[in-house]
Amino acid sequence: MLRxxxxxxxxxxxxxxxxxxxxxxxxxxxxxxxxxVNAMRELFGLRADTELYDCVIDLLGRTGRLDDVEEKISxxxxxxxxxxxxxxxxxxxxxxxxxxxxxxxxxxFEMFLExxxxxxxxxxxxVAAGRDSxxxxxxxxxxxxxLMQSGECSYIEVDGVVKKFSCDDRSDPQEQEIHDELGRLExxxxxxxxxxxxxxxxxxxxxxxxxxxxxxxxxxFSCTVHKSSLFVAKSAQMxxxxxxxxxxxxxxxxxxxxxxxxxxxxxxxxGACSCAN
Ligand SMILES: [Zn+2]
Ligand SMILES: [Zn+2]
Numbered sequence: 001m002l003r004x005x006x007x008x009x010x011x012x013x014x015x016x017x018x019x020x021x022x023x024x025x026x027x028x029x030x031x032x033x034x035x036x037v038n039a040m041r042e043l044f045g046l047r048a049d050t051e052l053y054d055c056v057i058d059l060l061g062r063t064g065r066l067d068d069v070e071e072k073i074s075x076x077x078x079x080x081x082x083x084x085x086x087x088x089x090x091x092x093x094x095x096x097x098x099x100x101x102x103x104x105x106x107x108x109f110e111m112f113l114e115x116x117x118x119x120x121x122x123x124x125x126x127v128a129a130g131r132d133s134x135x136x137x138x139x140x141x142x143x144x145x146x147l148m149q150s151g152e153c154s155y156i157e158v159d160g161v162v163k164k165f166s167c168d169d170r171s172d173p174q175e176q177e178i179h180d181e182l183g184r185l186e187x188x189x190x191x192x193x194x195x196x197x198x199x200x201x202x203x204x205x206x207x208x209x210x211x212x213x214x215x216x217x218x219x220x221f222s223c224t225v226h227k228s229s230l231f232v233a234k235s236a237q238m239x240x241x242x243x244x245x246x247x248x249x250x251x252x253x254x255x256x257x258x259x260x261x262x263x264x265x266x267x268x269x270x271g272a273c274s275c276a277n
Contacts, residue, residue: 002020002036006043011044012040012044014046014048014049014051014052017036017046017052018051018052018055020033020036021033021036021037021052021059022059024059025055025062026062028062028063030060030063033056033059049078050076050080050081053072053076053084054081054084056072057072057073057084057087057088058087060072060091061088061091061094062094064091064095066088066092066095066100069087069088069091070088070100073085073088082111082112082117085107085108085112086108086161087160088104089101089104089108089118089121090121090157090159090160090161092104092125093121093125093128093157094159094160096125098125098126098129101125105118105122113145115147116142116147116148116155117157117161117162119139120142120155120156120162120233121157121162123135123138123139123231123233124231126138127258127267128229132264132265132267135265136264139233139260143235148235151168151235152166152167152210152212152234152236153167153212153234153235154212154213154215154216154232154233154234154235155216156217156219156220156232156233157231158219158223158224163216163219165212165213165216166212167210167212174222177222178218178219178222179215181218181219181221182217182218185214185217185221185249186245188252189245192252194244194245194248210239211239211242213234213238213242213246213261214242214246216232217232217246217249217257221253228255229257230257231258231259232257232258232260233259233260234261234262235262236261236262237261237262237263238259238263240277243266243273246259246266246268247268247271247273250269250270251270251271256268256269257269
């Protein structure tokens with residue numbers, strides 16, 4: 001299309017190249033992307049902005065070139081945004097490069113004091129590496145800094161992006177989709193003999209807002225079909241009903257569900273939890 005645009009005399013702009021880079025990223029074509037960036041500069045005289053840099057970072061991260069991502073970030077002529085750093089951290093998580101992840105997260109902690117995402121992503125990486133106590137320690141540190149609000153909330157990371165679920169925030173554009181997915185999980189659990197005791201149908205009334213880990217898990221299910229495990233960090237203690245519910249979901253959906261709450265890390269698989277409750 002770019003070649004045709006050139007032939008037809010249509011001048012591409014930065015948006016054109018962002019789309020091309022995004023396509024290269026999904027297809028893993030690093031060489032094509034490099035050629036495209038060069039053409040952008042040399043043939044069309046366009047200069048990259050932060051968003052275009054992010055496309056390049058995303059592409060390199062997806063293809064596992066973490067050294068190149070670090071180099072790109074350090075050489076950026078503009079100040080890298082939080083998003084750029086989180087993309088690198090997310091790529092470290094996808095590549096299970098814990099050492100680099102720790103290094104990157106520590107830099108983000110210092111540069112962006114108010115940001116919860118690096119804590120959640122790094123905790124997720126610790127949990128994936130079986131280092132549950134390090135994950136707990138890190139989330140406690142996040143809490144001590146006042147980053148986890150006192151109201152009950154849950155965090156889940158999907159592809160380097162951290163999503164927060166809290167009682168008071170009902171503005172999620174995907175809310176209907178998430179509730180539909182939660183309804184589906186609850187029907188599956190009900191078929192497997194799960195009886196909701198105190199809260200009734202959490203998908204249809206307001207009480208679900210106190211069980212934000214369910215919403216986070218439903219969100220995780222709705223967008224990560226391919227993943228074998230889901231990790232959620234919760235600010236308060238999980239109630240016993242959610243504990244039972246999620247254990248059943250881990251069995252009927254054949255997924256490992258890991259919840260870090262105020263009491264510790266719960267690894268649920270095949271209907272059982274590591275806490276032995
Ligand atoms: Zn609950
Ligand atoms: Zn447990």
